Structures are given as C-alpha cells and as structure tokens.
Amino acid sequence: xxxxxxxxxxxxxxxxxxxxxxxxxxxxxxxxxxxxxxxxxxxxxxxxxxxxxxxxxxxxxxxxxxxxxxxxxxxxxxxxxxxxxxxxxxxxxxxxxxxxxxxxxxxxxxxxxxxxxxxxxxxxxxxxxxxxxxxxxxxxxxxxxxxxxxxxxxxxxxxxxxxxxxxxxxxxxxxxxxxxxxxxxxxxxxxxxxxxxxxxxxxxxxxxxxxxxxxxxxxxxxxxxxxxxxxxxxxxxxxxxxxxxxxxxxxxxxxxxxxxxxxxxxxxxxxxxxxxxxxxxxxxxxxxxxxxxxxxxxxxxxxxxxxxxxxxxxxxxxxxxxxxxxxxxxxxxxxxxxxxxxxxxxxxxxxxxxxxxxxxxxxxxxxxxx
Amino acid sequence: xxxxxxxxxxxxxxxxxxxxxxxxxxxxxxxxxxxxxxxxxxxxxxxxxxxxxxxxxxxxxxxxxxxxxxxxxxxxxxxxxxxxxxxxxxxxxxxxxxxxxxxxxxxxxxxxxxxxxxxxxxxxxxxxxxxxxxxxxxxxxxxxxxxxxxxxxxxxxxxxxxxxxxxxxxxxxxxxxxxxxxxxxxxxxxxxxxxxxxxxxxxxxxxxxxxxxxxxxxxxxxxxxxxxxxxxxxxxxxxxxxxxxxxxxxxxxxxxxxxxxxxxxxxxxxxxxxxxxxxxxxxxxxxxxxxxxxxxxxxxx
Numbered sequence: 001x002x003x004x005x006x007x008x009x010x011x012x013x014x015x016x017x018x019x020x021x022x023x024x025x026x027x028x029x030x031x032x033x034x035x036x037x038x039x040x041x042x043x044x045x046x047x048x049x050x051x052x053x054x055x056x057x058x059x060x061x062x063x064x065x066x067x068x069x070x071x072x073x074x075x076x077x078x079x080x081x082x083x084x085x086x087x088x089x090x091x092x093x094x095x096x097x098x099x100x101x102x103x104x105x106x107x108x109x110x111x112x113x114x115x116x117x118x119x120x121x122x123x124x125x126x127x128x129x130x131x132x133x134x135x136x137x138x139x140x141x142x143x144x145x146x147x148x149x150x151x152x153x154x155x156x157x158x159x160x161x162x163x164x165x166x167x168x169x170x171x172x173x174x175x176x177x178x179x180x181x182x183x184x185x186x187x188x189x190x191x192x193x194x195x196x197x198x199x200x201x202x203x204x205x206x207x208x209x210x211x212x213x214x215x216x217x218x219x220x221x222x223x224x225x226x227x228x229x230x231x232x233x234x235x236x237x238x239x240x241x242x243x244x245x246x247x248x249x250x251x252x253x254x255x256x257x258x259x260x261x262x263x264x265x266x267x268x269x270x271x272x273x274x275x276x277x278x279x280x281x282x283x284x285x286x287x288x289x290x291x292x293x294x295x296x297x298x299x300x301x302x303x304x305x306x307x308x309x310x311x312x313x314x315x316x317x318x319x320x321x322x323x324x325x326x327x328x329x330x331x332x333x334x335x336x337x338x339x340x341x342x343x344x345x346x347x348x349x350x351x352x353x354x355x356x357x358x359x360x361x362x363x364x365x366x367x368x369x370x
Numbered sequence: 371x372x373x374x375x376x377x378x379x380x381x382x383x384x385x386x387x388x389x390x391x392x393x394x395x396x397x398x399x400x401x402x403x404x405x406x407x408x409x410x411x412x413x414x415x416x417x418x419x420x421x422x423x424x425x426x427x428x429x430x431x432x433x434x435x436x437x438x439x440x441x442x443x444x445x446x447x448x449x450x451x452x453x454x455x456x457x458x459x460x461x462x463x464x465x466x467x468x469x470x471x472x473x474x475x476x477x478x479x480x481x482x483x484x485x486x487x488x489x490x491x492x493x494x495x496x497x498x499x500x501x502x503x504x505x506x507x508x509x510x511x512x513x514x515x516x517x518x519x520x521x522x523x524x525x526x527x528x529x530x531x532x533x534x535x536x537x538x539x540x541x542x543x544x545x546x547x548x549x550x551x552x553x554x555x556x557x558x559x560x561x562x563x564x565x566x567x568x569x570x571x572x573x574x575x576x577x578x579x580x581x582x583x584x585x586x587x588x589x590x591x592x593x594x595x596x597x598x599x600x601x602x603x604x605x606x607x608x609x610x611x612x613x614x615x616x617x618x619x620x621x622x623x624x625x626x627x628x629x630x631x632x633x634x635x636x637x638x639x640x641x642x643x644x645x646x647x648x649x650x651x652x653x654x655x656x657x658x659x660x661x662x663x664x665x666x667x668x669x670x671x
Contacts, residue, residue, distance in 0.1 A: 058463040060565045081571030093562035097584040154566075 489552025
C-alpha cells in the first residue's frame with residue numbers, strides 16, 4: 001500500500017499493543033509503524049480507544065500487552081518525560097497559575113535547561129505562533145485560539161521526536177477550527193516532526209494526515225492515505241464512518257444460476273469481475289459513494305426507478321435521499337443546479353466500476369481483476 | 371379596558387421629551403422606594419447582630435457601678451480602662467493568648483500541609499485500600515468529640531505527653547475533615563494538567579507542590595479559616611489535656627476567670643473583647659483574599 005513512508009526506520013513503532021482495564025479490552029493487536037516526519041491521524045468514533053492509544057504512547061497509561069518503540073528504543077518502561085514526545089491536550093492543560101512565558105518555559109526549566117536558553121527558545125516559539133504580545137498574560141486572559149497556540153508552543157519548545165495531539169481543535173468554534181487546521185498543517189511542514197493526531201472528525205483526518213489509522217472497538221480497521229481510505233474502504237465500518245453522507249450500503253445475496261453469478265437485492269446485478277470466484281454464495285452488501293450514483297433518463301440500460309424523499313441543499317451540492325422500488329434508501333449527491341425536487345420520480349444508475357462488494361462479515365471483497 | 375384606545379396623534383419633540391421625563395421620574399421613584407425597603411431590613415438585621423457585641427464592648431469600658439446603672443449609658447464617656455489593665459497585667463491573659471496563637475498556628479500550618487497531601491493521594495493516586503481508607507475517614511467524621519475524649523486522654527498520657535504543647539497540637543491533626551475537603555478540591559482539577567506535568571518531567575511530589583498546591587489556594591484558605599477558628603475556640607480537649615497554668619489556652623483561661631474571683635462583669639467583658647481580636651484580624655485578612663480568589667476561579671470555567 002503506502003511504501004513511501006516505511007522505508008526509513010520508524011519514529012514510533014507499535015507491536016501487538018493491547019490495553020485492558022480489568023477484563024475489558026480497550027485496545028488489542030495494534031501494529032503500526034510511523035515514519036519520521038509523518039502526520040498520522042487516529043480516527044474513530046468516541047470510545048474506540050484512540051485517546052487511550054495516544055496515552056499509551058505518551059506513557060500516561062501502562063501497556064497491558066505488546067511493545068512500543070520510540071526512536072528505536074523500547075519505551076514500555078520509560079517515564080513519560082523520558083520518551084521524547086510532547087503532548088497537546090484537548091482542553092489545553094495550561095498551568096493556570098503561570099503566565100504564557102512560564103507555561104512555555106516550564107518543560108525546559110524542569111529538564112534543567114539554562115535560563116538564557118529557555119528564554120531564547122520561548123521567544124522563538126512565541127514568534128512562530130504569534131504569541132509575542134501575550135507572553136506576560138495568564139491563560140484565563142487568552143482567547144481559545146491563543147490558548148491552543150500556547151499548548152502547541154509548549155510542545156514545540158521541547159523539540160521532541162514526536163508530537164502527540166489529542167483532539168486539539170475540538171474546543172474551538174467552527175471558524176477558528178478551520179483556521180487552526182491550516183495553521184497546524186503549515187506548522188507541521190515547517191517543524192517537520194512526526195505527529196500523531198487523534199480526532200473523531202473525519203474532515204480533520206482527511207485534510208491534515210499523510211495516513212489515517214481507523215480505529216473501532218479497539219481494533220485497527222484500516223491504515224491508509226486519506227484517498228485510499230475513502231476510495232477503497234476495507235470494511236463496512238470504514239465505508240460508513242468516512243464520507244458524509246456515508247457510502248450507500250445495499251444488502252442482498254450472491255447467487256449462482258446457470259454459470260452466472262448474480263447479486264440479488266432490491267435489483268439484480270450481474271457480478272462480472274466484481275466478485276472473485278472464491279467468494280461463495282450467501283449474504284453480501286453492495287456499496288457505492290453518494291456522488292457516484294448517476295441520475296439517468298428512463299430509457300438507459302440498468303436504470304433503476306427511485307422516488308425522492310428529501311433534498312438538502314448545502315451550497316455547491318445537494319444531498320438527495322431517495323428510495324428504490326423496494327424501499328431501500330439511497331443517498332445521492334448531485335450538483336446544486338440539478339433540477340430535482342421532493343416527490344420526484346427519477347432513474348438512477350449504479351456504475352459497476354464504482355461498486356464495492358462486502359462479504360457476509362462486512363469485509364471488502366477484492367475485485368477479480370486488479 | 372373596554373374603552374377603545376385612540377391611536378395617538380403624531381407626537382412632536384416636546385411631547386416625546388415630556389414622556390421621557392415622566393418615565394425617568396417614575397423609574398427614580400421606584401428605585402428609591404425599593405432601596406429604602408432594602409435598607410430598612412438590612413438595618414434591622416445589623417442591629418440584631420451588632421447590639422450584643424456592642425453591649426459587651428460597652429460593659430468592658432465601664433467600671434463596676436456604671437455597668438448596673440439605669441438607664442444604661444450608651445456611650446462609654448469617659449471610657450474606663452481598668453478592666454483591660456487588670457486583665458492584661460493581673461491575670462494570665464497574655465500567656466493564654468500566646469499559647470492559643472501558637473497552638474492554633476501550629477495546628478493550622480501542619481494540618482494544611484498534611485490534609486492537602488492526603489487529599490492529593492485520595493484524589494489522584496491509585497493504591498490498595500484507598501476506598502477503605504476513605505470510608506474510614508468518613509465514618510470518623512460522625513464520631514462526636516465526647517466519645518473520643520477518654521481514649522484520647524489515655525493515649526496521650528500513655529505517651530507521656532500530658533501538659534505539653536504536643537498534647538494540644540497532635541490530636542487535632544487526626545481530624546479527617548480537612549483531608550476530605552482537600553480531596554474534593556483536588557478531584558476538581560483536570561486530569562490532563564497532571565498528565566502535562568508528568569510529560570514535563572515532574573514527579574509525584576513536584577506535581578503536588580508546583581501544580582496542585584497553587585491551584586487549590588482558595589481551598590487552602592477556606593481550610594485554614596476553618597481549622598484556625600476551630601482551634602481558637604476549642605475548649606473540652608485543652609481543658610482535659612493540660613493542668614499546668616503555663617499551658618492554658620484562652621478558652622480555658624477565660625472560663626477559669628469566671629470560676630474564680632467573683633462576678634466581675636467588666637473584666638469578663640474585657641476578656642471577651644480581647645479574645646476576639648486575633649480571630650477578627652485573621653478572618654479579615656484571609657477572607658478578603660479568599661473571596662477574591664474564589665470568584666476569579668468561578669469565572670474562569
């Protein structure tokens with residue numbers, strides 16, 4: 001899959017990492033190699049274990065299983081401060097009783113850096129983050145965005161091997177979040193450190209990360225570039241979690257009749273090339289992205305009748321919720337200029353090249369021809 | 371009203387000004403009326419609170435015959451300082467005051483330190499038996515001091531501590547209220563702060579000392595006020611734990627004044643007034659700080 005990142009020695013490597021609280025396993029069998037300078041997003045719904053994984057890497061939680069290597073060193077038994085990572089917390093975790101200058105300098109002061117050097121590093125970080133004016137202020141005198149910058153600055157001054165960020169933008173309002181997103185990407189380009197970024201926001205993951213690690217129920221569902229994850233989801237969870245509106249899933253069965261293999265569901269579809277021979281008959285699910293469903297004229301081959309229930313206009317596009325003949329729901333994304341209204345009867349076509357097939361277990365089935 | 375209301379004719383500038391002036395007058399009158407009512411209630415409450423205290427101050431500045439004169443003199447003119455002179459030079463008052471300040475100060479200082487550490491451990495550190503320890507402390511809160519006096523006395527005398535300052539200082543340190551209070555305060559601090567400190571290389575004690583303590587200052591002040599006043603006013607234990615005159619505390623000494631030397635209301639009043647001075651100062655100084663800080667903390671969230 002992604003070969004560009006894994007050629008050098010990984011900055012952080014996780015081997016069979018697992019974490020359980022009592023009998024409840026929160027994470028299991030996590031294997032991941034993160035290349036130096038890479039921006040990795042840990043994406044998943046709340047409770048999927050992504051924050052726990054970050055804390056395991058930081059050393060704030062103890063591993064139950066497996067090994068963690070940071071910069072080639074086994075980190076399992078290293079104190080958080082000895083792991084050469086810096087963390088940015090969701091609620092910033094600035095020390096309220098210290099000024100911005102003291103907050104930024106505190107990690108350096110604690111590791112015994114000379115006062116003059118602390119001063120220089122703090123000022124350069126403050127300049128990088130446009131905090132020069134705020135150095136003598138206390139955290140409660142700052143705006144949300146400024147606090148966020150201080151939290152980032154506190155990580156930057158340490159010049160660690162890696163940044164660990166735990167939903168750093170989730171406390172900001174929508175506008176500021178977009179702004180800070182860009183700023184973070186710019187910062188990553190400039191500072192060039194390995195970054196692990198935890199988020200439940202797929203837009204953040206898609207726009208910022210080199211690679212996305214999708215977590216669900218404590219297991220890695222897929223690792224890949226944003227494009228890979230979007231275009232070729234590894235299973236039905238990824239298919240529905242990534243993308244908004246999510247991928248359409250149409251339940252049905254695979255049946256063989258007279259040497260031909262058919263998908264039987266709300267409509268019948270010949271599966272030439274879509275499913276490998278190894279896949280037997282049985283329940284299966286077809287998936288297609290909303291923007292890949294085509295609106296066609298009545299006469300076209302493979303046109304399926306559908307009735308429009310809802311049209312949501314979101315600026316450049318419209319999200320259309322339609323129902324196929326048997327009631328199966330279908331999300332369609334069309335250009336806003338398309339003349340379509342609620343109650344309309346339309347015809348849609350699902351281009352076979354765009355269809356994804358999932359087996360009974362919900363795993364993506366590779367196409368027969370690559 | 372059933373009457374049809376006529377649409378107002380077009381109003382000119384003079385009309386508008388007149389209407390505005392009318393409304394301003396009504397608003398002013400209502401404001402004054404409310405304020406007057408409020409002040410009447412406040413004045414009454416103030417009188418009820420202050421009158422007894424004023425009476426004691428008054429009595430302390432009168433000689434034996436003036437105190438019982440009728441009608442009572444409402445202003446002590448000329449003031450009579452004989453009671454204070456007698457109190458300060460002829461009784462052990464200054465010694466008691468020193469003892470009380472020393473014991474209460476020592477207990478407060480030590481207890482704030484111990485309670486905040488215990489509270490930190492109970493709030494942030496996982497250790498075996500944590501729940502049991504906490505439960506035990508809660509149960510201890512429910513035991514009245516009367517039930518503890520006898521075992522406490524045999525413990526203290528068994529250690530050979532009777533008639534020492536330690537006998538007055540050590541037992542109050544075991545009161546679990548402060549640790550429970552501190553635990554609640556520290557539980558309110560975000561876990562990420564500690565995590566950040568850990569990543570910054572701080573050990574457990576450094577987290578407590580450099581991060582937690584500065585942040586629970588309002589709580590510490592509250593605790594200090596509670597402990598100090600509690601110590602200042604404690605009576606039963608100091609009465610039992612000491613027999614020596616040199617170790618007598620204010621409460622015990624002032625009570626002894628009453629027991630010996632006949633009914634001297636002027637002297638008693640003077641002792642009551644003088645006993646209040648240090649608590650008053652302590653309250654005044656700390657409470658201002660406490661109010662300011664607790665408000666700042668509340669607005670931050």
